[in-house]
Amino acid sequence: MSLVRVQFFSVSLDGFGTGEPQSLEAPFGHAGERLHEWMFETRWWHEMVGQPGGSGGIDDALLRLHDSGVGAEIMGANKFGPPGWHEDPEWTGWWGPNPPFHTPVFVLTHHLRPPLDMEGGTTFYFLEASPVEALATAREAAGGRDVRIGGGASTIRGFVAARLIDHMHITVVPILLGRGVRLWDGLEGLEQDYVIEATSAPSGVTHLTFTRAAR
8 A cells, every 4th residue: 555654844843843923925934944944955956946056965865755656745724825825716835837746736724626737747636624534535646656744734743643644754953943833742652653763964954754663
């Protein structure tokens, strides 16, 4: 069966996956870009934005696993757009006409709208569903490939709590945010379900991988 994956989701030392308040001008609130500066330095990112240069190493290698084997993505409403995006019929996400997913993407929201076809093979579908229901829909669309849970923090937390995540890559960034949306709340004992490995990178971040333990 296909795997359910989380890839390079960044959190602060105190466990926040975003700051507050989120808005069109500040998608990650007071965190700004600090949670993601490590990836902006890599060759992978430079290639994504059409620039030369960038660093190699563990950060770059892990980022390059982003698309490998993925056939569908599930994301929360706050990843698709800022608060109130559903009131703007012209809103098509943060990523422009050619989003970087190139698969079906299922947006979990109470505000439903027709599917949105974008360039490059991305189609956004809008669902009001539990994690179990959303995963069943995404697996069917993925055609036997993996399903990525793209975030934000509360969406990932819901899938972890439902014991649906097979592999998770979390990048711990050495900053303290103090407020925002936390990833780990309510997940006490998570470590009992996974084999956990940690790798420190020269950029200062720590990559944690959680692989579901054999039962």
